[in-house]
Amino acid sequence: MVPLDNYLILSGILFTIGVIGVLVRRNVIVIFMSIELMLNAVNLTFIAFSRYLNSIDGQIFVLMVMVVAAAEVAVGLALIIAVFRIKKTVNVDEINILKW
Amino acid sequence: MEIFLFYIFGALAVAAAVLVVTQKNPIYSAIFLILTLFSVAVLFLLLNAQFVAAVQVLVYAGAIMILFLFAIMLLNIKYEEKVFSKRMNLKIVSIIISIILFFELTYVIFFREGLGIKGDLTPDVVAETGNVELVGKILYTKYLFPFEVASLVLLVAMIGVIVLAKRKF
Numbered sequence: 647m648v649p650l651d652n653y654l655i656l657s658g659i660l661f662t663i664g665v666i667g668v669l670v671r672r673n674v675i676v677i678f679m680s681i682e683l684m685l686n687a688v689n690l691t692f693i694a695f696s697r698y699l700n701s702i703d704g705q706i707f708v709l710m711v712m713v714v715a716a717a718e719v720a721v722g723l724a725l726i727i728a729v730f731r732i733k734k735t736v737n738v739d740e741i742n743i744l745k746w
Numbered sequence: 747m748e749i750f751l752f753y754i755f756g757a758l759a760v761a762a763a764v765l766v767v768t769q770k771n772p773i774y775s776a777i778f779l780i781l782t783l784f785s786v787a788v789l790f791l792l793l794n795a796q797f798v799a800a801v802q803v804l805v806y807a808g809a810i811m812i813l814f815l816f817a818i819m820l821l822n823i824k825y826e827e828k829v830f831s832k833r834m835n836l837k838i839v840s841i842i843i844s845i846i847l848f849f850e851l852t853y854v855i856f857f858r859e860g861l862g863i864k865g866d867l868t869p870d871v872v873a874e875t876g877n878v879e880l881v882g883k884i885l886y887t888k889y890l891f892p893f894e895v896a897s898l899v900l901l902v903a904m905i906g907v908i909v910l911a912k913r914k915f
Contacts, residue, residue: 648752648792651855656756656789658851660763660782662844667767669840675772675818679779682810683763686786689802697793701865702872702880705798706889709881712805713896717903719810723817724910730821731913 653694660687674726674736678719685715751792759785772823776814783807794869797878 660683667680689708696704726736733741762781769775783806790799872880885893 648749650861652749652752652756653789653793654855655852656760658848658855659760660786661851662848663760663763663767665847666841666844669844670837671767673772673823675814675821675823676767676775679766679772679775679814682779682806683766683782686783686806689798690786690789693790693793693795693798697795699862699864700868702867702877702884703865705795705881706885706892708795708798709801709885710892710896712801713899716805716810717899719813720903720907721910723813724907726817727820728910736821736823 650694650698654691657687657690657694660684660690672737672739674729674738674741675723677738678722678726682715682719685711748792752789755785755788755792758782759789772818773815776811776818779814780807780811783811794872794877797881 664680664682664684664687667683668677671677671680689711692704692708692711696702729741730736735741759782762778762785765778766775766782769778783802787799787802787807790796790802867880
């Protein structure tokens with residue numbers, strides 16, 4: 647059996663790559679994909695712990711995370727399309743009307 | 747065998763995740779994200795979570811990524827001339843912060859205390875009734891209220907998307 651630490655470290659690596667994507671990229675859609683990457687890393691942690699603690703509750707949590715992710719992606723992409731109609735760009739450096 | 751599969755698909759997931767962040771064209775990013783999601787689904791299978799693996803492929807790699815591709819093609823975005831932020835020092839600072847975050851995560855993983863109380867659903871017990879049946883049973887009894895709230899979240903998101911995407915109110 648693969649040790650639990652291997653799964654946790656893999657999930658940490660995936661989460662860190664997601665954080666780097668959010669902080670470094672300027673395209674809103676790619677930032678969204680990086681957020682999906684982070685959510686997936688957390689899902690992997692949930693499933694690994696649910697397996698090693700002999701419990702099934704973690705899998706229910708993952709289903710809830712997936713529900714929230716689906717809702718978040720749908721609303722986020724609708725917002726991006728609405729912003730794109732006005733500003734004609736998806737670069738977060740140029741979407742700065744809220745900045746004061 | 748299991749650890750062999752773990753290393754193959756773990757490396758595949760990490761490599762595809764790096765490509766998601768570094769590709770210029772958002773469509774390539776989306777394709778590599780699908781590859782990452784598939785590799786993570788295989789890891790779910792290795793962890794005896796068959797139902798979640800199937801949902802991962804159906805909902806994530808299927809529905810959500812199709813939504814992403816639709817949005818990318820609808821917007822018809824040109825390539826980013828510079829993939830990363832224009833401000834170089836900002837980029838360096840963000841990468842340093844991320845690496846610090848990674849070391850914090852590994853610190854927590856290696857110096858954690860205890861693992862909590864173990865449940866009674868060992869893989870043998872799960873194999874008797876089947877993973878999907880157990881998930882369904884617990885979802886409709888112990889977690890019935892969160893399940894209903896989840897349906898409400900999806901309904902609100904659906905109405906919100908229709909309102910946001912409409913051209914005129």
